[in-house]
Amino acid sequence: MMASSSSSAALLAHARLLPRRLPPLSPFVRPCSASSASSSSTRQVEPPNLAQLCDKARISLSAKEIEEFSPQISKVVDWFAQLQDVDVENIEPAIRVGALDGKSALRADTPVIFEERETMIASLPDREGPYMRVPKILKENVE
Amino acid sequence: MAFRTSALMLPHQVGSGVNWRGQALKLSSKATWAVRSSSSCPSGTVTVGYAQAQERPSSVIRKIREDLENRERSAVNVMEDYLVRLRDREPQVQSFLHISEKALEEAKLLDEKIAQKATIGPLAGVPIAVKDNLCTKDMPSTGGSKILEGYRPPYDATAVRKLREGGAIIVGKTNMDEFGMGSTTEGSAYKVTANPWDVSRVPGGSSGGSAAAVAARQCAGALGSDTGGSIRQPASFCGVVGLKPTYGRVSRSGLMAYASSLDVVGCFGSSVEDVAILLQSIAGHDNSDSTSSTKDVPSFVETLKPVQNFSSKPLAGVKFGLIKETLEDGVDSSVVFAIRSAAQHLESLGAEVIEVELPKFSLGLPAYYVLAASEASSNLSRYDGARYGNRADAQELIPMYGNSRAQGLGAEVKRRILMGTYALSAGYYDAFYKRAQQVRRIIQTDLEVVLSKVDVLLSPVAPTVAYKIGEKTDDPLSMYAGDLMTVNVNLAGLPALVLPCGLAEGGPCGLPVGLQMVGKSFDEGELLRLGHIFEQTAPHWCQNVPPLVQ
Numbered sequence: 022m023m024a025s026s027s028s029s030a031a032l033l034a035h036a037r038l039l040p041r042r043l044p045p046l047s048p049f050v051r052p053c054s055a056s057s058a059s060s061s062s063t064r065q066v067e068p069p070n071l072a073q074l075c076d077k078a079r080i081s082l083s084a085k086e087i088e089e090f091s092p093q094i095s096k097v098v099d100w101f102a103q104l105q106d107v108d109v110e111n112i113e114p115a116i117r118v119g120a121l122d123g124k125s126a127l128r129a130d131t132p133v134i135f136e137e138r139e140t141m142i143a144s145l146p147d148r149e150g151p152y153m154r155v156p157k158i159l160k161e162n163v164e
Numbered sequence: 165m166a167f168r169t170s171a172l173m174l175p176h177q178v179g180s181g182v183n184w185r186g187q188a189l190k191l192s193s194k195a196t197w198a199v200r201s202s203s204s205c206p207s208g209t210v211t212v213g214y215a216q217a218q219e220r221p222s223s224v225i226r227k228i229r230e231d232l233e234n235r236e237r238s239a240v241n242v243m244e245d246y247l248v249r250l251r252d253r254e255p256q257v258q259s260f261l262h263i264s265e266k267a268l269e270e271a272k273l274l275d276e277k278i279a280q281k282a283t284i285g286p287l288a289g290v291p292i293a294v295k296d297n298l299c300t301k302d303m304p305s306t307g308g309s310k311i312l313e314g315y316r317p318p319y320d321a322t323a324v325r326k327l328r329e330g331g332a333i334i335v336g337k338t339n340m341d342e343f344g345m346g347s348t349t350e351g352s353a354y355k356v357t358a359n360p361w362d363v364s365r366v367p368g369g370s371s372g373g374s375a376a377a378v379a380a381r382q383c384a385g386a387l388g389s390d391t392g393g394s395i396r397q398p399a400s401f402c403g404v405v406g407l408k409p410t411y412g413r414v415s416r417s418g419l420m421a422y423a424s425s426l427d428v429v430g431c432f433g434s435s436v437e438d439v440a441i442l443l444q445s446i447a448g449h450d451n452s453d454s455t456s457s458t459k460d461v462p463s464f465v466e467t468l469k470p471v472q473n474f475s476s477k478p479l480a481g482v483k484f485g486l487i488k489e490t491l492e493d494g495v496d497s498s499v500v501f502a503i504r505s506a507a508q509h510l511e512s513l514g515a516e517v518i519e520v521e522l523p524k525f526s527l528g529l530p531a532y533y534v535l536a537a538s539e540a541s542s543n544l545s546r547y548d549g550a551r552y553g554n555r556a557d558a559q560e561l562i563p564m565y566g567n568s569r570a571q572g573l574g575a576e577v578k579r580r581i582l583m584g585t586y587a588l589s590a591g592y593y594d595a596f597y598k599r600a601q602q603v604r605r606i607i608q609t610d611l612e613v614v615l616s617k618v619d620v621l622l623s624p625v626a627p628t629v630a631y632k633i634g635e636k637t638d639d640p641l642s643m644y645a646g647d648l649m650t651v652n653v654n655l656a657g658l659p660a661l662v663l664p665c666g667l668a669e670g671g672p673c674g675l676p677v678g679l680q681m682v683g684k685s686f687d688e689g690e691l692l693r694l695g696h697i698f699e700q701t702a703p704h705w706c707q708n709v710p711p712l713v714q
Contacts, residue, residue, distance in 0.1 A: 028520035045488030071588045078541060078585040079548065079577055090575075092641055094583055100641060101587070104599045107606070114601030115608055117425045117455070118411045118657025118686070126454040137301070137318035144315060155550055157562045161305050 066096050184466035185237060191446045219407075220471065220700055223437035224384045225290050232278060232289055239278070239289035240576055240598060243271035245334065246291040250382040256363050258355045259377040260375050261296050262303050263336040270333045274498035286351025287445055288643060289561040293383040295374050297344055298324055298429065299418040307420045308340040308352040308370075311572025312553040321418020323387055323429045323446040324452070330445045338533035339371030342524045342574045344391050344422040345545065346370050347646055349398070350637055351576050353544040355668040358633070359402060362671030365630040368398030371432070371607050375402040376586030378432045381713050385442050386432040391422050391534055393625070393650025395430045399662040400625035400678025403710060405695070406432050410686045411657030412457035414443075415450030424455075426532075426654040436663065436696040440464040443688060461688055467693040485520035485618035486509055490649050498668030502677035503624050509702060510622075520614045520621065525652060528607045532651035533644060534587050536673045540577075541584025547572065604655045611656045611682075620694060621682040623649050627676035629668045650682065659683045661691040 031158050071091050082090070135141075147154040231237040247267065254260060261633045274289050294300060306312040320328065328334065341351030349357045349372025359365040360380040367376040371388030372686050378386050380401070386394040390408040399406025407430045414429040422426060431442040447461045463537045486507055507517045549555035549568025556567035557680035573581070575601040586598035614621065626646050636643045660682045667674030683691040697711035 038170065045500060069582070071582065074585050074589075075566075077589070078581050079545075079562070079565040079569060080573070080581065081570040082578070083570075086575075086578075090579060090582065092233075094579060096641055097533070097583055097644075098586060101534055101583075101596060104527070104530050104534065104603060105595065107527060107599070109602035109606075112602040112605050114598050114603060114607040116554075118608070124458075124619045128451045128454075135318075136538055140316065140318035141303075142320070144552045146549060146551075146553070153551060154566045156558055158563050 069098055186450065195198075216455050219260070221435035221484045223433075223435050223441065225433070225438045225441045228384065229286070229288065232284070235278075236644065238399050239271040239274040239333075240268065242289050243268055246335065246381075248379075250377075252380055252655050253360070253380045256358060256712065257332050257360055257367075257376050257382070258357045259292070259338055259367075259373040259380065259382060260336045261308070261339050261354055261373070262351075263308065263510065264303060266302065267291065267333050267335050267634070270581045274333075280297045285329065286328060288331030290332045290385065291335045291383045292327055292332045292337055292442075293374055293386040294324055294327075294334055295371050295388045296340055297389060297420040297422075298387055299338065299420070300324055300334060303334070303337055305337065305420075306354075307344075308342040308354065309547070309573065309577070310353040310554060314705070315553050317418070319418065321429075322415035322450045324418065325447075326446050327387070327442075332445070332561065338371070338377055338386060340373055341370035342577050343395075343420060343540070344370040344389060344394055344427075344582055345540070346575050347461045347643055348636065349373060349376075349396055350633065351574060352572055354425045359630045359675075359710040361403060361630065361655060361673065361675055363712075364632055365671065365675070366401065366633050366635075368401035368626075368630060369404075370398075371392040372398045372401075374432050375399050375404055375406065378402070378404045378434055379710050379713075381434070381709075384433075385438050387442075387446070388432055389419055389422075389431055390428050390430050390650075390654065391426045391536060392654050393647050395432065396625050396650050396653075396660060396662040396678070396680060397647070399432060400664075400680075401630040403664045403667075403678075404432050404434055404676075404698075405439050405664070406430065406437055407659045407688065407692075408653065409443060409598075409688055410457075410659040411445065411654075411686065412455050412663075413459075413461075413533030413659070413686065414446050415453040416435035416458045417449075417450055417452035417456075421539075421543040423536040424543060426536060427540060428654075436467065436692055436699050437468050439661070440468060440692045440696075443692075445710060447688075452540075456505065457593040457686070462534060462689050464689050467689055468696045471508075474697065474701070478701070479510060479694070480514035481654075482515040482620070482694065483618045484511075484517045485614055485621045486517055487525070487621055487623040487693055488519045488521050489523070496629065498669065499624045499627065499677050502666035503622065503679060504667065506679045506698070507622060511697065512696065513701060518618065520618065522610055523604055523654075524610055525602075526648065527603050528652035528655055529644065529648050531607070532585075532604035532647070532655060533602040534596050535604065535655075537584035538587045538597050539579045539584070540602075541588060541667070542580045544573075544577065544581055558697055562684065577638065583638065607616065607652050611652065615658075615682075617683050619683075620691065623680045625649055625678040625680045625684070629670060629677060639674060653680075653682055658685060658687045659686075659691055661695045663695050665698075665702065671711075689694060 071087050145153050246419050298321040299305045301320045304390050339352050339357045346369045348366040349369040358369045365599035374386035374388040377383050379402035393658050395406045409430050422524050433439040444464050449458045450456045500525045511517050548565045555570050556571050558564035558567050662678040662680050664676050666677045681691050
């Protein structure tokens with residue numbers, strides 16, 4: 022017992038991290054399994070779960086903001102749903118306008134010196150020498 | 165500046181008016197335009213729909229160049245004039261987030277070059293304002309967001325660099341809706357810009373600062389960006405000329421990305437010729453933007469003839485298509501009237517105008533918002549407090565991201581990131597993002613088909629003229645609805661030119677209505693040529709300067 026106390030403390034610390042580390046159960050489970058629904062069917066989609074979206078998008082909203090945004094975002098998502106009624110059978114998605122020119126899209130793979138290195142580094146919110154400094158990524162007692 | 169009080173040319177009395185060549189002009193519309201006097205307008209008897217008669221718009225950029233070449237004015241004189249006006253009107257309009265401290269110094273350097281008979285660029289000494297989402301090396305670039313407060317980029321955006329290489333002097337950075345997300349410029353984290361036509365109204369957005377600055381003559385021209393109408397709608401609201409180039413015509417390098425498949429950099433001016441000169445300067449392929457086109461950039465300015473060289477029917481053989489769906493219920497009658505009057509004017513110049521139908525037009529709006537929000541949720545992940553801008557205090561990395569974004573980003577930006585995150589979520593991708601891309605294909609094909617039957621499409625830019633500040637801030641969806649007439653053009657990547665075509669009732673001297681001309685891909689030259697002919701021949705109520713400038 023005594024010997025394992027430090028590792029159980031680590032386990033406890035780990036356990037506290039678990040909820041954040043494990044992917045939350047996704048509310049984005051599609052009600053029907055077909056990957057491309059037949060064009061005429063109006064499909065019901067789950068309303069957004071704002072708290073989980075905030076987690077994914079890494080935005081810490083206050084409870085008040087969640088309350089304020091929820092109906093607004095639900096309204097817009099409901100409005101998006103009209104796209105479900107469009108007949109898109111045999112229509113190729115358009116990722117962009119036109120096609121990329123294979124020649125012009127690629128430039129020669131030759132290094133160039135970026136002259137403004139210092140200006141760029143100067144805009145870092147926190148730095149140590151030439152390095153960008155950020156808060157702890159892992160807790161010290163967790164492997 | 166002559167100020168006529170004649171009621172002869174009022175739109176509702178045009179039946180007894182004359183066209184630009186003095187020929188009788190008949191309009192069938194019975195739309196009524198309110199006529200009232202207003203003490204805030206110069207004569208006190210001015211009527212709505214008619215602010216003042218003045219000379220036709222001419223290129224202020226060309227004038228600056230001629231003056232410098234003929235030594236009539238020095239670059240310092242030119243810059244001082246603009247800076248005095250800029251500072252004078254800034255308290256009312258609030259179009260700038262930052263004013264350059266070096267503009268006068270740069271003008272002095274230019275004068276020295278001129279004195280030494282050195283060659284000067286096509287934009288030498290021209291005071292230009294730049295939207296704050298375009299990076300400028302020597303000035304802060306915040307994109308209207310608190311998260312980038314005080315940020316100074318290490319390089320100039322390509323469009324800015326090209327302007328500077330042409331000799332232009334950047335006078336400042338203009339206000340905008342945060343990262344381009346908004347239609348009023350009220351979405352700026354810093355200030356609310358006013359419309360120079362009526363300071364209680366919005367200038368439109370998201371490039372509202374650039375449009376208002378040009379309208380208030382605080383600069384000779386300005387750069388903006390257009391993802392779903394952000395150049396065209398403020399141009400319409402502020403009564404200036406705005407050009408959204410074809411996707412890929414102008415490099416996006418150094419433009420803060422919002423929705424990369426839709427974003428374009430474009431320009432504002434007080435005449436079509438100014439806009440042509442600016443586009444000439446910023447267009448072309450750029451190694452730093454793989455989506456920028458390698459197509460040749462033709463001479464846009466060369467095709468703009470002086471008005472005295474026009475034939476009696478300068479638009480003979482040109483076919484315009486008026487988009488029926490943009491003139492239906494829900495569009496203000498004054499807007500419809502102004503557009504129909506403009507169409508009749510084009511007919512009087514020899515053009516053929518037909519109505520075209522685009523039944524899927526309204527689908528472009530939800531498709532646009534799905535695509536824009538999805539791309540934004542990915543593009544804006546870079547604003548996390550780690551590399552630039554404001555960082556929130558936190559002991560660990562993930563809460564630092566979350567708090568920095570929560571504190572640094574505004575409500576509309578957060579909403580769009582969250583909606584985009586939702587639309588891209590596993591399992592929903594097909595239902596939203598892919599489907600929106602399929603609708604984009606439908607819109608692209610439909611527009612391609614109608615543009616094979618006509619040369620240029622015509623429509624309003626927005627269903628209303630400029631509305632009051634605060635009027636639409638509570639309901640995002642009603643704000644989105646105002647973008648219906650512009651977003652399809654971005655989905656199809658087409659070029660579009662907006663120019664003033666009349667005044668509707670409202671404000672001290674009326675409120676401008678813009679005409680949108682949509683052209684074929686990479687056909688900006690034709691749009692500018694036709695726009696120039698319209699501008700130089702249009703009935704004089706189309707050509708006005710806002711009360712603030714009078």
